[in-house]
Amino acid sequence: MKLEPLIYEISVPGRCGVRLPEVDVPTTDLPQDLLRAELDLPEVSEMDVIRHYVRLSHLNYGVDKGFYPLGSCTMKYNPKVNEDAARLPGFAGLHPRLGIDETQGALMLMYYLQTWLAEISGMKGVSLQPAAGAQGEFSGILMIRKYHLDRGDGKRTRILVPNSAHGTNPATTSMAGLEVVELPSDENGDVDLAALRAACDDTVAGMMITVPSTLGLFERHMLEVIEAVHGCGGLMYMDGANMNAMMGVLKPGEIGFDVMHYNLHKTFSTPHGGGGPGSGPVACNEKLLPFLPGPIVAEIEPGDDEQPPLYGWHMPEKSIGRVKAFHGNFGMLVRAYTYIRENGGPGLRDVSYYAVLNANYVLALLRDTYHVPYDRFCGHEFVMEGRWKDAPGIHALDISKRLMDYGYHPPTNYFPLIVPEALMIEPTETESKETLDAFAETLKTIAREAHENPELLHEAPHITPVGRVDEVLAAKQLVLCCVPIPDWAEQPPTLSTQSA
Amino acid sequence: MSKVEQGLKYTQSDEWIRVEGSVGVIGLTDYAQEALNDIVYVELPDVGATFAKGESFGSVESVKAASDMHMPVSGTVTEINEALQDAPETVNSDPYGAGWFIKIAISNPTELNDLLDADAYEKYCAERE
Numbered sequence: 150m151k152l153e154p155l156i157y158e159i160s161v162p163g164r165c166g167v168r169l170p171e172v173d174v175p176t177t178d179l180p181q182d183l184l185r186a187e188l189d190l191p192e193v194s195e196m197d198v199i200r201h202y203v204r205l206s207h208l209n210y211g212v213d214k215g216f217y218p219l220g221s222c223t224m225k226y227n228p229k230v231n232e233d234a235a236r237l238p239g240f241a242g243l244h245p246r247l248g249i250d251e252t253q254g255a256l257m258l259m260y261y262l263q264t265w266l267a268e269i270s271g272m273k274g275v276s277l278q279p280a281a282g283a284q285g286e287f288s289g290i291l292m293i294r295k296y297h298l299d300r301g302d303g304k305r306t307r308i309l310v311p312n313s314a315h316g317t318n319p320a321t322t323s324m325a326g327l328e329v330v331e332l333p334s335d336e337n338g339d340v341d342l343a344a345l346r347a348a349c350d351d352t353v354a355g356m357m358i359t360v361p362s363t364l365g366l367f368e369r370h371m372l373e374v375i376e377a378v379h380g381c382g383g384l385m386y387m388d389g390a391n392m393n394a395m396m397g398v399l400k401p402g403e404i405g406f407d408v409m410h411y412n413l414h415k416t417f418s419t420p421h422g423g424g425g426p427g428s429g430p431v432a433c434n435e436k437l438l439p440f441l442p443g444p445i446v447a448e449i450e451p452g453d454d455e456q457p458p459l460y461g462w463h464m465p466e467k468s469i470g471r472v473k474a475f476h477g478n479f480g481m482l483v484r485a486y487t488y489i490r491e492n493g494g495p496g497l498r499d500v501s502y503y504a505v506l507n508a509n510y511v512l513a514l515l516r517d518t519y520h521v522p523y524d525r526f527c528g529h530e531f532v533m534e535g536r537w538k539d540a541p542g543i544h545a546l547d548i549s550k551r552l553m554d555y556g557y558h559p560p561t562n563y564f565p566l567i568v569p570e571a572l573m574i575e576p577t578e579t580e581s582k583e584t585l586d587a588f589a590e591t592l593k594t595i596a597r598e599a600h601e602n603p604e605l606l607h608e609a610p611h612i613t614p615v616g617r618v619d620e621v622l623a624a625k626q627l628v629l630c631c632v633p634i635p636d637w638a639e640q641p642p643t644l645s646t647q648s649a
Numbered sequence: 650m651s652k653v654e655q656g657l658k659y660t661q662s663d664e665w666i667r668v669e670g671s672v673g674v675i676g677l678t679d680y681a682q683e684a685l686n687d688i689v690y691v692e693l694p695d696v697g698a699t700f701a702k703g704e705s706f707g708s709v710e711s712v713k714a715a716s717d718m719h720m721p722v723s724g725t726v727t728e729i730n731e732a733l734q735d736a737p738e739t740v741n742s743d744p745y746g747a748g749w750f751i752k753i754a755i756s757n758p759t760e761l762n763d764l765l766d767a768d769a770y771e772k773y774c775a776e777r778e
Contacts, residue, residue: 563713620712624689
């Protein structure tokens with residue numbers, strides 16, 4: 150089956166998309182060592198290119214095409230005004246090496262964004278550098294590590310991570326050279342306080358907690374958790390990927406969190422289809438300010454009634470250093486700035502109100518059909534089980550695949566690990582009641598099909614361009630190539646031949 | 650219904666251990682391989698490595714999830730099941746036999762008393778169904 154050939158396969162020798170005019174200026178010979186005799190580029194007309202990529206785009210599914218309730222990812226609609234702003238020539242055409250005199254507008258935008266993200270989180274300072282949530286986490290944990298080392302306390306090597314945390318939390322801890330201590334959840338999905346208190350000692354550097362958790366639940370012992378960790382000298386890291394549930398309602402800095410990250414590409418509506426680019430600013434309280442990754446934007450000369458302040462770069466005194474080339478994914482910062490400006494404070498609070506309302510509405514429609522193991526008011530998402538005792542052989546994966554036949558993107562499945570056959574549903578605030586009703590009705594239909602006609606689910610999806618894929622093969626066969634390369638059997642590819 | 654083999658000892662994190670004198674053979678239970686679904690990768694420790702009871706000695710990755718493998722009791726690795734590197738699916742097809750992970754020299758046999766016997770583990774699995 151071939152849905153669309155590669156652009157190299159539609160290449161015809163000599164075909165050309167652009168005719169360049171005759172050269173009417175003197176030419177200069179390039180140095181010989183920079184020249185190549187052959188350049189392996191596809192030879193295609195402009196129309197070939199347009200049709201190829203339009204056809205490919207039709208095979209894709211995105212939030213501009215339909216409902217995308219992928220839990221943990223906050224696939225809200227991204228307003229197109231963000232795109233307008235990001236394409237303003239004064240932003241889009243900036244060279245990152247321009248000096249501060251030529252970039253006051255961009256610096257001011259970054260300064261305002263830093264200030265607003267600090268205000269929304271109740272924190273004191275923000276660095277916009279991290280390129281995604283996981284890098285924001287990594288920066289935050291390096292800050293905690295450096296904070297302890299700076300105090301001469303080298304024995305704090307452990308980070309507590311509840312088993313309802315994002316998978317990136319333990320990964321971050323390991324990458325930062327610290328040891329993960331997994332904490333169990335109690336029967337309500339909250340942190341097991343007894344286990345937490347038993348783990349708190351003078352080797353704890355801090356705790357990473359996802360709020361609301363990956364169960365979509367707000368930790369009900371939050372203050373006790375923070376008190377226990379602070380009590381043993383540890384710092385509190387909040388994974389803010391789920392901030393869409395809390396804007397304008399709860400400021401993490403005000404209840405004792407020391408550092409957190411945002412995902413601008415989730416909460417602040419910057420696009421994250423196709424893997425990015427993301428943006429994961431890190432925010433911290435007074436204690437950790439000197440350790441922020443830098444440089445960050447600061448007012449280097451105050452303004453007055455006549456003149457705006459002069460913005461420039463400031464390197465925090467004990468900074469963990471630079472974590473990203475230049476100044477983060479600037480285009481994402483423009484989009485997030487635009488989104489915050491468009492909504493304003495009360496608007497952002499409404500975003501969170503409606504995100505939580507929508508999730509609870511879908512939960513209420515489905516809880517009689519699907520088992521919800523930790524069933525109480527949820528945050529911005531909830532987790533239910535994709536299995537029934539009287540429908541043996543039906544798995545969460547089958548339900549997800551069948552949803553595709555009805556034109557929906559599947560929810561996240563098999564995560565979090567503490568719920569068997571997990572289906573994690575996050576509708577977001579941007580969907581209408583009609584969409585939510587239709588989606589819930591479809592899931593009820595699929596539940597009926599699972600009992601009456603299980604084959605329909607096992608063979609799904611039926612109507613998508615690609616049917617059920619072989620996940621085992623996909624996980625094991627890591628070399629992807631359109632044509633067989635027999636040489637590789639004798640001579641495995643090296644990094645240089647792969648990139649050639 | 651997943652299989653629980655008599656004569657083995659079990660952990661609450663779903664490893665089994667078969668005791669043969671001072672040697673322990675360790676693997677993943679049938680219940681766990683069924684929950685994980687198709688296993689695509691197994692990470693094993695080096696021979697000679699020493700781990701405490703409860704410590705992670707390797708990991709198992711399926712199409713659904715990656716999980717750590719924990720030591721049922723403390724010991725030193727004497728042999729690893731190299732065949733799993735190329736054929737991790739053996740853990741699915743024969744979890745108590747050819748799908749074993751490591752053999753260890755048990756350093757503290759009294760720790761075996763803390764483990765579940767087959768009946769207790771079967772009950773523990775049923776509770777989670």
